[in-house]
Every structure is written in structure tokens, then in C-alpha cells.
Amino acid sequence: MVIKKAMSSSHTLADLPKGGTGTVATVGGDPRLRRRLLEMGLTPGCPLTLVRRAPLGDPLVFNLRGYDLSLRSAEARLVGLTTGNLVAGIRP
Amino acid sequence: MSDLRTIALAGNPNCGKTTLFNALTGLRQRVANYPGITVEKKVGQIRLGDGSPAEVIDLPGTYSLVPTSPDEQVAAEVLFGQRADTKRPDAVVAVIDASTLARGLFLVSQLLELDRPLVVALTMSDIAARRGIVVDDRALEAALGVPVIPVVGHKGVGVAALRSAVDRALEGNSGSTGAGVPKALAKAIAASSTSTDPLLSEIGGRYAWIDALMAASVRSGTKSHLTERVDGFLLHRVFGLGFFALIMGSLFITLFTLAAPLMDACSSGVAALGHWLTASMADGDLKSLINDGIFAGVGGVVVFIPQIALLFLFLSLLEDSGYLARAAVLMDRLLCKVGLHGKSFIPLLSAFACAIPGIMATRTIDSRRERLITILVAPFLSCSARLPVYALLIAAFFHHLPGWQQGLIMLALYLLGIFAAFAVAWLATKIRGRVASTPFILELPSYKLPQPRQVALQVWQNASAFLTKAGTTIFALSIVIWAITTYPKPSAERITADTSTFTAHWQAPADTPADKLAEVRQDALDKALAGKALETSIAGHLGHFIEPAIAPLGFDWKMGIGLVGAFAAREVFVSTLGIVYAVGDPGDATDGLQAEMLADRKPDGSPVWTTAVATSMLVWFVLAMQCISTTAVVRRETGGWTWPLLQLGGMNVLAWIACLITYRILA
Numbered sequence: 001m002v003i004k005k006a007m008s009s010s011h012t013l014a015d016l017p018k019g020g021t022g023t024v025a026t027v028g029g030d031p032r033l034r035r036r037l038l039e040m041g042l043t044p045g046c047p048l049t050l051v052r053r054a055p056l057g058d059p060l061v062f063n064l065r066g067y068d069l070s071l072r073s074a075e076a077r078l079v080g081l082t083t084g085n086l087v088a089g090i091r092p
Numbered sequence: 093m094s095d096l097r098t099i100a101l102a103g104n105p106n107c108g109k110t111t112l113f114n115a116l117t118g119l120r121q122r123v124a125n126y127p128g129i130t131v132e133k134k135v136g137q138i139r140l141g142d143g144s145p146a147e148v149i150d151l152p153g154t155y156s157l158v159p160t161s162p163d164e165q166v167a168a169e170v171l172f173g174q175r176a177d178t179k180r181p182d183a184v185v186a187v188i189d190a191s192t193l194a195r196g197l198f199l200v201s202q203l204l205e206l207d208r209p210l211v212v213a214l215t216m217s218d219i220a221a222r223r224g225i226v227v228d229d230r231a232l233e234a235a236l237g238v239p240v241i242p243v244v245g246h247k248g249v250g251v252a253a254l255r256s257a258v259d260r261a262l263e264g265n266s267g268s269t270g271a272g273v274p275k276a277l278a279k280a281i282a283a284s285s286t287s288t289d290p291l292l293s294e295i296g297g298r299y300a301w302i303d304a305l306m307a308a309s310v311r312s313g314t315k316s317h318l319t320e321r322v323d324g325f326l327l328h329r330v331f332g333l334g335f336f337a338l339i340m341g342s343l344f345i346t347l348f349t350l351a352a353p354l355m356d357a358c359s360s361g362v363a364a365l366g367h368w369l370t371a372s373m374a375d376g377d378l379k380s381l382i383n384d385g386i387f388a389g390v391g392g393v394v395v396f397i398p399q400i401a402l403l404f405l406f407l408s409l410l411e412d413s414g415y416l417a418r419a420a421v422l423m424d425r426l427l428c429k430v431g432l433h434g435k436s437f438i439p440l441l442s443a444f445a446c447a448i449p450g451i452m453a454t455r456t457i458d459s460r461r462e463r464l465i466t467i468l469v470a471p472f473l474s475c476s477a478r479l480p481v482y483a484l485l486i487a488a489f490f491h492h493l494p495g496w497q498q499g500l501i502m503l504a505l506y507l508l509g510i511f512a513a514f515a516v517a518w519l520a521t522k523i524r525g526r527v528a529s530t531p532f533i534l535e536l537p538s539y540k541l542p543q544p545r546q547v548a549l550q551v552w553q554n555a556s557a558f559l560t561k562a563g564t565t566i567f568a569l570s571i572v573i574w575a576i577t578t579y580p581k582p583s584a585e586r587i588t589a590d591t592s593t594f595t596a597h598w599q600a601p602a603d604t605p606a607d608k609l610a611e612v613r614q615d616a617l618d619k620a621l622a623g624k625a626l627e628t629s630i631a632g633h634l635g636h637f638i639e640p641a642i643a644p645l646g647f648d649w650k651m652g653i654g655l656v657g658a659f660a661a662r663e664v665f666v667s668t669l670g671i672v673y674a675v676g677d678p679g680d681a682t683d684g685l686q687a688e689m690l691a692d693r694k695p696d697g698s699p700v701w702t703t704a705v706a707t708s709m710l711v712w713f714v715l716a717m718q719c720i721s722t723t724a725v726v727r728r729e730t731g732g733w734t735w736p737l738l739q740l741g742g743m744n745v746l747a748w749i750a751c752l753i754t755y756r757i758l759a
Binding site for chain 2: 031032034039043046051057059061067068074
């Protein structure tokens with residue numbers, strides 16, 4: 001099996017379609033924001049789903065680690081996803 | 093600070109920490125503030141196994157010991173023993189929610205490093221079980237090396253076991269050493285720390301440990317279908333916004349229709365009590381102080397209770413059910429456009445009842461900039477104290493309009509306040525330069541049925557916190573206002589002169605029965621003299637003194653006295669005008685006050701109160717900052733005089749300009 005390069009800057013949480021699932025590859029942002037995103041469980045390898053968008057288009061609601069987390073598109077763009085679902089076996 | 097041993101409850105927001113705190117301490121708890129900030133400090137008492145009392149501190153909810161909001165900062169400082177006002181806890185209870193275990197365990201991984209005796213309380217196992225999540229608490233306990241006790245706080249399940257675990261934790265250690273960091277955690281952090289990214293390696297290491305721990309001790313279930321289905325509706329493009337409008341609409345209607353009669357009952361009840369108590373006293377300054385100073389002050393505070401209690405009831409229900417987080421999501425886009433934040437929504441909503449609880453609620457906003465702007469604009473939203481003034485002026489000057497149009501004027505006043513708040517927030521953001529917008533990171537808790545006991549306790553605690561904070565200021569100011577409207581008293585010659593002027597001009601109303609004539613005459617004389625006395629008092633002089641400043645807005649010195657009185661609390665404007673216009677307490681005679689205001693004439697014979705004046709006055713009450721209690725709270729919140737003075741000056745200048753424009757256009 002060929003594993004593609006794990007991240008691509010064009011593919012972030014903000015690009016997920018409604019109901020789409022992805023796996024976190026990278027987390028950016030200023031140190032304080034980056035720390036909080038990581039602390040909330042958005043660590044590389046963590047799978048998540050875009051559950052819905054708010055009625056006015058923003059913020060977005062994600063499901064990860066058994067709970068719902070709301071982020072604006074601006075924050076969602078800081079979280080890069082692995083392309084496809086090729087990175088496997090990170091979480092049970 | 094006491095020598096009692098203290099136990100701190102730490103946990104994520106929404107993890108059931110407060111429910112557990114209530115179950116542990118019963119009603120033996122008090123709510124205070126950490127000095128210098130308005131973050132709530134909840135402390136309760138329990139008895140340890142050996143019978144000695146101990147203190148339990150309910151820390152603000154936190155996701156991490158590296159804080160991002162004032163709330164979280166306090167939690168971290170207490171746990172690290174960095175606050176001079178709070179003793180470092182002798183033991184820590186980590187409260188974690190079984191249905192969101194990973195994030196709870198993240199906090200536990202930090203708490204383990206604190207080197208304090210630690211006990212883990214596992215809440216919401218029942219909710220988790222419904223979703224098929226089963227936590228093997230024995231396996232968890234073995235892996236963590238600290239006791240793990242499953243509890244259901246509102247049913248009291250596991251509370252006894254938790255108490256004895258805390259006992260053992262306190263006994264087993266003389267307080268110096270904790271359980272220590274599990275080897276696996278230390279190893280996981282060390283394993284990932286080879287990378288060049290220390291932040292990622294630290295947090296990634298913790299989550300690697302958590303993932304392994306959960307793989308071994310948790311049977312994972314599905315996500316909450318109920319919550320997903322409800323959110324499908326409540327965050328829906330059409331239904332979601334419709335439901336939001338419905339909820340907010342019914343909140344407003346309830347506040348006004350239910351609270352207004354209760355407010356009247358409260359204030360007239362207090363006034364009646366004062367009159368009853370002083371019935372046997374001779375007329376004089378003491379009686380006046382008791383009735384018009386002390387009891388009027390108490391009444392001025394008590395009058396807020398129904399509104400505040402109803403507001404907190406609504407907020408508790410919405411918060412405990414999980415809806416408030418959704419409201420923040422719904423409103424974020426809109427608020428973001430004017431430089432505010434989704435989390436500004438709750439403070440701004442509260443400000444419609446009273447700016448003070450609104451400003452107190454801003455402490456959950458992480459960013460200082462957005463928090464300050466929210467505090468700055470909150471008083472623009474029409475609070476309940478403005479309502480009596482709006483009602484009086486609309487009824488007096490727009491009585492020729494049909495009821496629904498009067499309602500529209502009322503609505504327009506509220507909308508003007510909202511518009512001003514948004515415009516000023518937008519402007520403030522422009523002036524200070526828009527840095528990249530503050531992040532919005534908000535957990536949406538799963539929906540739960542609010543527990544009546546928790547809600548009742550929350551309403552009680554919030555309402556009493558409001559009464560102690562705002563009440564003392566309003567009360568003290570009421571006494572000051574009483575003094576400046578009473579002293580100095582007119583001289584005896586002045587009274588004689590006024591009495592003879594009165595006698596020369598007074599005519600009994602045509603329908604007065606002959607046997608009542610003396611009584612009616614005396615009553616009218618008393619009221620006329622009270623009006624004259626007010627004119628010679630400090631407040632009267634202040635009214636004349638500020639007249640040049642307010643004349644361009646169409647206001648005269650009598651209104652000036654009313655505006656001075658309004659600084660105690662805005663609704664005092666109505667009762668002060670009642671005295672100026674010599675109709676006595678307008679509480680039961682607002683019609684009389686309206687008639688007097690309409691009949692008031694300038695020296696040239698034109699009416700004093702025109703539609704233009706009334707409209708200008710309404711605009712003044714929407715926009716002006718007249719509430720000293722709010723200023724006091726803003727000073728405390730922002731830790732200095734810069735913001736409260738900026739707010740006081742800015743709002744009043746803005747109100748002055750807006751009134752000038754209104755008056756010039758209409759007059």
C-alpha cells in the first residue's frame with residue numbers, strides 16, 4: 001500500500017463536506033490558540049466528522065472524541081487533514 | 093483564611109461538577125468572589141470521617157491548567173497554590189464526565205502532576221451507558237493509581253464512597269505528596285518529546301496515553317442520537333433561527349408581562365410597610381428618612397428581584413439544558429461582524445434585565461478585548477429600570493395613538509439600544525484596530541433535562557449575588573438622593589410666602605364635597621410645598637445648575653432634578669418627577685403625574701412637555717449612562733477607572749448629541 005504524503009495545505013477541517021470525516025494531520029495558529037485546539041483533543045491522528053454548519057454558515061460543529069466542538073471556519077482552516085483516509089490504525 | 097483542610101473540585105465545564113458539589117455539601121455553601129475579580133468562589137462545608145470539618149471549593153470549569161480565560165486562570169492559580177486569598181487545596185477531586193472521557197482524562201493527566209492527593213469522580217455514567225459507553229472504573233483506577241469513584245450527583249449515588257475515598261486520600265498523605273505520575277503517562281510524554289515541537293509532543297503524549305488507557309478500560313459507544321436529532325432541528329437554517337426567535341420572544345414577553353405586576357407589588361409592598369412602621373411617628377426628618385430614604389431605597393432594590401429572578405430562572409434552564417451553547421453558535425456570525433463574540437450573547441441578553449448581571453456574565457469570554465467591548469456596550473441595551481420611564485412618557489405623550497402603535501414606539505426604543513450597542517462595538521473595534529478575530533472554540537454539551545433543585549439553587553445564588561452587589565450601591569445612593577432632595581430646607585419666611593401664594597391661587601376642584609374641602613386643600617398645599625421645598629434643595633440647585641447643559645435638548649430644570657435622581661436607579665426619575673410636579677408618590681397616581689406634566693407651561697405660555705421634548709427624553713434614557721451601580725461594577729470588573737469613566741463620558745456625550753439632533757428635528 002502506498003501511503004500518500006500525510007498532509008496537504010489545501011485540505012483542512014473547513015473543507016470537509018457536511019457529514020464528511022477526516023483525520024487530523026497538523027494543527028497551526030498562534031501558540032495560545034494552537035495549544036487550546038490540541039488540548040481540546042484535535043491531535044494528529046484523531047478522526048472527526050463535520051456534523052453541521054450553523055444557520056448563518058459559520059461556526060461549524062465537529063464531532064470528535066465522543067463530543068461536539070464548535071469552531072469558526074477561521075480556526076477550522078488551521079487544522080490540516082490527512083488526504084484520504086489512508087492513515088489508519090491510530091485510534092481504536 | 094482558615095486552618096481547615098480544603099478539598100478542591102476540578103473539572104471541565106458541563107461535567108456535572110456543580111451538581112456533585114451540591115450533593116457533597118448540601119446547602120452548607122456560600123458564594124463569594126475571588127478578591128479583585130468577579131469570578132465566583134463557591135465554598136461549602138463537609139465533615140470528614142474523623143468528624144473534623146473541611147472546606148470544599150468548587151473551582152470554575154476548566155479544560156486545562158494552562159488557562160485561557162479569567163475563569164480558568166482562577167482554577168489553575170488555586171490548584172497551584174498561587175492565590176494569596178485561597179489556601180492550596182489539601183486534596184483534589186477531579187470530576188470527569190464518562191460520556192466525554194478523553195477530554196476529562198486530559199485534565200486528570202495534568203492534575204496527576206500537581207503532587208496532591210487526587211480522587212477521580214466519574215459522573216454521567218448513566219448517560220454514557222445509554223449510549224453504550226461502559227467505563228471499567230477498576231481498570232481505570234489501576235492505570236491511574238488513584239481512586240476512581242462512579243457517582244450520580246443528583247441522585248446521591250456514590251457520594252458516600254467519594255467521601256471516604258477523600259478521607260483516605262487525606263489520611264494516607266500528610267499533604268505533601270500526591271499519588272505521583274503514572275509511569276505510562278511519563279513514558280508517553282517522554283516518547284513523543286523527541287520531536288522538535290515541544291507543544292505538540294507534550295499534548296500529543298498525553299493523548300497517546302489517554303488513547304491507550306481508553307482502549308484498555310472503555311467500551312466505546314455511539315454518539316448521542318438524541319442530541320444529534322435535537323441539534324438537527326435547533327441548529328437548522330430555518331427552524332433553528334425560528335426557534336431561537338421564539339425562545340427569545342417568549343423570554344421578553346414573560347419578563348414584561350409577568351415581572352411588571354410583580355415589580356409593582358414589591359415596591360408598593362415595601363412602601364406600605366414603611367408607612368405602617370412609621371404610622372405612629374411624628375412627621376419630621378426621621379420619618380422622612382425612614383420612608384423616603386431607607387424604605388424607598390429598599391423598595392428600589394427589591395423592585396428588581398422579580399425580573400432578576402425570572403431572568404436567572406430562564407438562563408439556568410437554558411444553560412442546564414445545553415441550549416445556551418447553541419445560542420452562542422447561532423449568534424456568533426452576527427456578533428462577530430460588529431467585533432463581538434458568540435460568547436457575548438449571554439451577557440448581552442442578561443443586560444436587558446439589568447446591565448450588572450450582564451457585565452458579571454462576561455467573565456466566560458476568553459479574550460480581554462472582546463470582553464471589554466461587551467462590557468462597554470451592555471448598558472445600551474434597555475434594562476428593566478428604563479421600562480417605567482418609557483411607559484410613563486409613552487402613555488403621557490403618545491396616548492392619542494392606538495395601543496399597537498404605542499407598542500411599536502416601545503419596540504423602537506429597544507431597537508435603538510441594540511443598534512447603538514452594535515454600532516459602538518463596531519466603532520470600538522475599528523478604532524482599536526482589528527487584530528485577527530479571537531478564536532471561537534466552544535464545546536456543545538449533550539442535551540440534558542435540567543434538575544429543579546440545581547436550577548432553584550442557581551437562581552437563589554445569582555439573585556442574592558446581584559442583591560449584594562447592586563443592592564448596596566442602589567440603597568446607599570437612595571439615601572444620598574433623599575438627602576439632596578430634602579436639604580437645605582426652605583426658610584420659614586419662604587414657606588409662609590409660598591403658602592400665601594398658594595392660598596391666593598388655589599381653587600377647589602368643582603366636584604369636591606363641602607365636608608372634604610379642608611382635607612383636599614391641605615393635601616394640595618402639602619404637595620405644592622413639597623415641590624417648592626425640592627426646588628430649594630441641593631437637587632433643585634443641581635437641576636438649575638445643569639439646565640444650561642440640557643436646555644438645548646429641550647429639558648428644563650425640573651427634568652434636570654429628575655435626571656439627578658435617576659442616577660440612583662433610572663426608575664427613580666418617575667418618583668422624583670412626582671415630587672417636582674407635586675402629585676406626591678406617583679406609584680398609584682401616574683395619571684395625575686401625566687396630567688401635571690401636560691399642563692406645565694413655560695413663562696411664555698407654551699407647553700414645557702411637547703412631543704419633541706418627550707421623544708428627546710426617551711432617546712436620552714435609551715442612550716445615556718445614568719446608573720452608578722453599573723459604573724461601580726465596571727470598575728471592579730476592569731480593575732481600574734479608565735473603562736468606567738470612558739463608558740460614562742462616552743455614552744452621555746453620545747446621548748447628548750443624539751437628543752440634540754432629535755429635538756432639533758422635531759421641534
